[in-house]
Amino acid sequence: MNPVFAALLIPFLGTALGSAFVFFLKRDLPPLVQKIMLGFASGVMVAASVWSLIIPAIEMGSGTSAIVPPTIGLLAGFAFLLLIDYITPHIHPAGGPEGPESRLSRTTKLALAVTIHNFPEGMAVGVAIAGALTADFNMAGALALSLGIAIQNVPEGAIISMPLRVAGNSRMKAFGIGTLSGIVEPLGGALVLLLATSVLGIMPYMLAFAAGAMLYVVVEELVPEYSQGKHSNIGTVGFALGFALMMVLDVVLG
Numbered sequence: 001m002n003p004v005f006a007a008l009l010i011p012f013l014g015t016a017l018g019s020a021f022v023f024f025l026k027r028d029l030p031p032l033v034q035k036i037m038l039g040f041a042s043g044v045m046v047a048a049s050v051w052s053l054i055i056p057a058i059e060m061g062s063g064t065s066a067i068v069p070p071t072i073g074l075l076a077g078f079a080f081l082l083l084i085d086y087i088t089p090h091i092h093p094a095g096g097p098e099g100p101e102s103r104l105s106r107t108t109k110l111a112l113a114v115t116i117h118n119f120p121e122g123m124a125v126g127v128a129i130a131g132a133l134t135a136d137f138n139m140a141g142a143l144a145l146s147l148g149i150a151i152q153n154v155p156e157g158a159i160i161s162m163p164l165r166v167a168g169n170s171r172m173k174a175f176g177i178g179t180l181s182g183i184v185e186p187l188g189g190a191l192v193l194l195l196a197t198s199v200l201g202i203m204p205y206m207l208a209f210a211a212g213a214m215l216y217v218v219v220e221e222l223v224p225e226y227s228q229g230k231h232s233n234i235g236t237v238g239f240a241l242g243f244a245l246m247m248v249l250d251v252v253l254g
Contacts, residue, residue: 007125008193046243051247121153123189
């Protein structure tokens with residue numbers, strides 16, 4: 001398989017795999033399992049943001065001014081997701097405050113929430129591939145990032161499809177909604193890839209932008225979810241494992 005196509009598709013397959021849990025489990029994932037999976041996903045995304053996106057963005061410059069584009073891109077990524085969260089009606093997968101009022105059903109809001117937060121992950125893969133094609137990056141590093149995001153998408157897909165099933169939806173509908181929530185990843189990655197390869201000068205900004213968007217998802221969504229209630233430290237253990245795995249993958253393969 002073409003490595004570019006594989007890198008774009010792998011995260012979506014991770015979401016589909018997690019959504020397929022609905023065919024094998026009768027009830028929602030146990031809270032402890034959810035916590036460690038969310039922690040693991042957080043660790044993967046933070047490590048990927050640092051090693052696969054922010055550090056390469058800094059290394060594309062020279063001198064003290066090399067930090068300027070990554071800083072601007074990072075803050076822009078945070079601001080973009082903050083704006084999307086503010087203007088789009090949605091709910092958080094594990095509950096919590098909703099966005100602006102709307103008449104959308106809970107199922108639709110749930111799918112929308114995950115779709116919104118999958119987009120920056122697709123962007124991250126797209127800019128990493130663009131770096132491998134246009135700059136002195138290794139395609140193996142882009143594949144490592146893609147694999148890391150796919151790993152964190154597995155629990156995310158399950159966390160979406162299982163509550164939908166418990167709410168009364170059929171297994172196939174729950175699987176379909178969970179899977180479709182990840183379709184924006186290859187689409188977003190492809191769009192960003194086309195843009196980045198056409199304007200090489202914006203690459204440091206785009207790498208850091210993708211990192212900022214991913215870190216926003218971790219801070220705003222994942223960490224609060226696994227740190228609430230009993231046994232919150234199990235999420236911290238998952239974070240350490242996810243961070244270590246992604247760090248090893250990126251260094252060894254990149």
